[in-house]
Amino acid sequence: MNAAERLGDLRTLDWCESVEPAAFGEFGEPRPITQNSLDSCRITVTIGAENVTVNVGKLSKADELAIEDELVALSGDARVVETTPASGSGCGTAVVFADGIAAQSVAVPPSGDSRTAGQACDIARTGAEAIFDAVESGQIAHWEPPGPSLARLPACGILSDAKVSRLLNIEAGSMRLTPGEHHCEWGPARGTPPMAALDFEAAGESATGAGATGKTIGGRWSIVTPTTTGDVAICSVTTEHIPYANGTGGEHERAAIRVMLRIGEVTMDANRMQNSEEGKPDEGEGEQACGVARKLAAQAWPRLPKP
Structure with missing residues (x-):
C-alpha cells in the first residue's frame, strides 16, 4: 500500500475530515481546536479536568523518524511503529506505508499529569489506527485551497x-x-x-x-x-x-x-x-x-x- 497512490494530493489532505474526533471517544471528550499546521489535524481529548492534545496526519519520510519499536504489521505492507516525537515530549506513533512515507499521530499530555501521560500513548496509537482505517476504506478527504494559498507552493x-x-x-x-x-x-x-x-x-x-x-x-x-x-x-x-x-x-x-x-x-x-x-x-x-x-x-x- 503506497501512500502516494492512496492519499492523492499530499499538499491538501484534510485530516480533520478523514479522521473523526469520535475515534478518540473512548478516552474522553474529543474536539478539534485551533489548528497550527497545514499538514495535520489538532484535536484535544478532555479527560476529567485535563486535556491531551493529539496531532494526526503529518507526513514525513520514515527514514527521518526516530523509530523506537515496531508495534503491528498491517495489510498492504504497512505497519504501525512507535516513534520519539521531534519535540521530545508526549507519545508518538506512525503508520509507515510501503513506499516509505509515514503518517504520524502524536499525543501530548499536560506536563506533570501522570494519569493522562499513561493514556497519551494509547491515544497516539488510536490516531495511527484511525489513519490506516481511513486510507484502507478510501475515506481520505481533501480541502480546496484558494488561489493565493501557500498550500500548493513547495x-x-x-x-x-x-x-x-x-x-x-x-x-x-x-x-x-x-x-x-x-x-x-x-x-x-x-x-x-x-x-x-x-x-x-x-x-x-x-x-x-x-x-x-x-x-x-x-x-x-x-x-x-x-x-x-x-x-x-x-x-x-x-x-x-x-x-x-x-x-x-x-x-x-x-x-x-x-x-x-x-x-x-x-x-x-x-x-x-x-x-x-x-x-x-x-x-x-x-x-x-x-x-x-x-x-x-x-x-x-x-x-x-x-x-
Missing part, C-alpha cells in the same frame, strides 16, 4: 539551497522537503544546529512573545522572535498570509523561517549582514541567528503569493 522552491548553505556555513545539498511540501529544512537531520527551516503553517491569533519585535522585511510585516536554549540560539521570522480556509475558525496561513545556531558559531556571511539593513542582527545572544533569519526572510517573502 517550500523548497522559495530559497536557493546554495544561498542558505552559504549563510549557515555548511555544504550545499542538505536541503530536505517533507512529503506535504510545506516544510523545507537545511542542515543536519533532527534539528541539530546549524540549521534553517521554512514552513508554511496555520496559526491562530498572533501572540508576540518576550523579546519579539515587529518590522517590515521583504515588503511584508514580520515578527522576529529570538530565544536561547542552553548554548543554542534560535530565531524565528514569521509573516501572516490569508485566512486558513480549512481551519476551525480564525486561523491564518503563515510563512515562518527558523534558524538555529550554536551561540558564538560563525556563519559565512555574518560580517556582510552586519552592514545590511535587512540582515542587520538584533541585539542579544541570538543576534547572529536573527541576522541569518532576517536575511532569508528578505529573500523569501517577495516570492510568496500576494494575499
Whole structure:
C-alpha cells in the first residue's frame, strides 16, 4: 500500500475530515481546536479536568523518524511503529506505508499529569489506527485551497539551497522537503544546529512573545522572535498570509523561517549582514541567528503569493 497512490494530493489532505474526533471517544471528550499546521489535524481529548492534545496526519519520510519499536504489521505492507516525537515530549506513533512515507499521530499530555501521560500513548496509537482505517476504506478527504494559498507552493522552491548553505556555513545539498511540501529544512537531520527551516503553517491569533519585535522585511510585516536554549540560539521570522480556509475558525496561513545556531558559531556571511539593513542582527545572544533569519526572510517573502 503506497501512500502516494492512496492519499492523492499530499499538499491538501484534510485530516480533520478523514479522521473523526469520535475515534478518540473512548478516552474522553474529543474536539478539534485551533489548528497550527497545514499538514495535520489538532484535536484535544478532555479527560476529567485535563486535556491531551493529539496531532494526526503529518507526513514525513520514515527514514527521518526516530523509530523506537515496531508495534503491528498491517495489510498492504504497512505497519504501525512507535516513534520519539521531534519535540521530545508526549507519545508518538506512525503508520509507515510501503513506499516509505509515514503518517504520524502524536499525543501530548499536560506536563506533570501522570494519569493522562499513561493514556497519551494509547491515544497516539488510536490516531495511527484511525489513519490506516481511513486510507484502507478510501475515506481520505481533501480541502480546496484558494488561489493565493501557500498550500500548493513547495517550500523548497522559495530559497536557493546554495544561498542558505552559504549563510549557515555548511555544504550545499542538505536541503530536505517533507512529503506535504510545506516544510523545507537545511542542515543536519533532527534539528541539530546549524540549521534553517521554512514552513508554511496555520496559526491562530498572533501572540508576540518576550523579546519579539515587529518590522517590515521583504515588503511584508514580520515578527522576529529570538530565544536561547542552553548554548543554542534560535530565531524565528514569521509573516501572516490569508485566512486558513480549512481551519476551525480564525486561523491564518503563515510563512515562518527558523534558524538555529550554536551561540558564538560563525556563519559565512555574518560580517556582510552586519552592514545590511535587512540582515542587520538584533541585539542579544541570538543576534547572529536573527541576522541569518532576517536575511532569508528578505529573500523569501517577495516570492510568496500576494494575499
